[in-house]
Amino acid sequence: MAGSRLSSRYLRLLLRRHGPEALVWRRRIAILGGAILTGLVALLFAHLADEASELFLELTKLRPEAPLLLTPLGFAAIVYVTRKWAPAASGSGIPQVMAASRDPDHGLKRLVSARIVSVKFVMTILALLLGASVGREGPTVQISASITAYAHRLMAIPLRASVYIAGGAAGVAAAFNTPLAGVAFAIEELAAAYEQRMAVLVMAAVLIAGMVSLGLAGDYVYFGVMRETLNVHQALVAAPAAGVIGGLAGGCFSRLMLSVAKGTTKPVRWLRERPILFATGCGFVVAFLGTVTGLTWGTGYQTANAVIAGGDVPIWFGAAKFMATLATAVSGIPGGIFAPSLSVGAGIGDLLRSIFPDHPSGAIILLGMVAYFTGVVRAPLTAVIIISETTASRGLMMPLLGSALIADFAAQLISKERLYHGLSKKFEGGVDRKASN
Numbered sequence: 001m002a003g004s005r006l007s008s009r010y011l012r013l014l015l016r017r018h019g020p021e022a023l024v025w026r027r028r029i030a031i032l033g034g035a036i037l038t039g040l041v042a043l044l045f046a047h048l049a050d051e052a053s054e055l056f057l058e059l060t061k062l063r064p065e066a067p068l069l070l071t072p073l074g075f076a077a078i079v080y081v082t083r084k085w086a087p088a089a090s091g092s093g094i095p096q097v098m099a100a101s102r103d104p105d106h107g108l109k110r111l112v113s114a115r116i117v118s119v120k121f122v123m124t125i126l127a128l129l130l131g132a133s134v135g136r137e138g139p140t141v142q143i144s145a146s147i148t149a150y151a152h153r154l155m156a157i158p159l160r161a162s163v164y165i166a167g168g169a170a171g172v173a174a175a176f177n178t179p180l181a182g183v184a185f186a187i188e189e190l191a192a193a194y195e196q197r198m199a200v201l202v203m204a205a206v207l208i209a210g211m212v213s214l215g216l217a218g219d220y221v222y223f224g225v226m227r228e229t230l231n232v233h234q235a236l237v238a239a240p241a242a243g244v245i246g247g248l249a250g251g252c253f254s255r256l257m258l259s260v261a262k263g264t265t266k267p268v269r270w271l272r273e274r275p276i277l278f279a280t281g282c283g284f285v286v287a288f289l290g291t292v293t294g295l296t297w298g299t300g301y302q303t304a305n306a307v308i309a310g311g312d313v314p315i316w317f318g319a320a321k322f323m324a325t326l327a328t329a330v331s332g333i334p335g336g337i338f339a340p341s342l343s344v345g346a347g348i349g350d351l352l353r354s355i356f357p358d359h360p361s362g363a364i365i366l367l368g369m370v371a372y373f374t375g376v377v378r379a380p381l382t383a384v385i386i387i388s389e390t391t392a393s394r395g396l397m398m399p400l401l402g403s404a405l406i407a408d409f410a411a412q413l414i415s416k417e418r419l420y421h422g423l424s425k426k427f428e429g430g431v432d433r434k435a436s437n
Helices: 002-018 020-062 067-085 094-102 104-110 114-129 137-154 161-176 179-190 196-217 232-262 266-272 275-293 301-308 317-330 338-355 361-377 380-391 394-414 419-427
Strands: none
Touching (some): 020 067, 020 114, 020 137, 020 161, 067 275, 094 104, 104 137, 104 161, 114 137, 137 161, 137 338, 161 179, 179 380, 232 394, 232 419, 266 275, 301 338, 301 361, 338 361
């Protein structure tokens, strides 16, 4: 009898330690640990990225002609190293996370492994050190998905699509200091079919990563505080105009990028078969535009911030930044397009200011930013929340949403396929074969 009671007690202890309850707690620990580390890495990444951009701008002041040589050669070197050591580190990183979520077991090794995201981290910083028109937000998504996946693997938790989606969403939240945008991005972009049971995992990871970023970096507003608003009449006129112009421009960027990625024409295929030469040419385009204009280098954050605050840029700025970002994005170097796209959108907003001179200028700039960003990424809710949270412009929510929805429709007229979904296809089943050769 005593032996039976002892065996029963041992069985209950065994179940408590190794049964379903233990799985729940291990999962919670994985979410908590992964999200905290995501916030810390995102802050470190942001700091190093800003330092790299500042160093490059200092170089251009001392030697304005230096980028004409350094940037093309640097692009070639980055593509060579990336293709040799981590082909899946190329580009934004968001398509890789999408592909990994469709094949969770193999995704960690093939698309978000420690080596891949380490190369991504270093090469993105190096790209900014060379003046490339890249952002750190997309790479942060891939790095964060990797951190979350490894945290779950360490705690012996089976990898599911929701793990990658939660990690990627936490990366958006930590990169922009915008928790709500992380949730929206998970729903609109990362999750092809959003599952109800994934909601708690996503929101927990996003909020924890956001709180870490908020606690260490402070309650900063990415693009500064915007207090201007539009009345009903102004919004009814300006929002549709911004939506159409920004959406069409963003759709053009998306279509061009997908065309180059797929090699739809013989000249493009010929160039894609010579990746080092192609990267060198793209680097020269970026260097030429940056040297001639002095405004298209790096993320474009400072220029966008100045335009929102009321500063002027040349009428051609949006087009020049568009070309610099496209050349950088198709070159094959690691780096995202979030921040550069917002900068292009600011240039489009500056054009809209000349069309609507009597409207509040800052509000018009934000309409251009949200419209172009939506046209590129095709995630209107994410675009609106990012702009709203990064500028504290909650009074513009309705005009921004209207402009974003119109831009989403306009972009479909140019590019039926969504950018990240199209790019993710080459990573399904592993790394792009051509990139591996």
